[in-house]
Amino acid sequence: MKTYKQLKIRLLTLRGTICERCGYDKYEILQVHHKDKNRQNNNLDNLELICPNCHAEEHYLQNSWTQKIVLEGGPDGKAMVLKTIERKL
Ligand SMILES: [Zn+2]
Ligand SMILES: [Zn+2]
16 A cells, blocks of 8 residues: 555656646645546556645645636626636636
């Protein structure tokens, strides 16, 4: 059974010490993400080494209030902002 620490070290060795998504380079705080959300599946294909910011995006963005506004539509005045948000999503 591999520990989280061993997994992280393995990924750092294999893929380098930066976030795989944005290139953030403080490897001390990078996190191991399980693409299929199954923490038991430690297959390398299922693992991604990403920074806390990208990790939070992955897990929480879809539940955020901004996503709800985009889906439900907002006041006209906010159309530009919403388009920007939408692009990032
Ligand atoms: Zn990142
Ligand atoms: Zn994750």
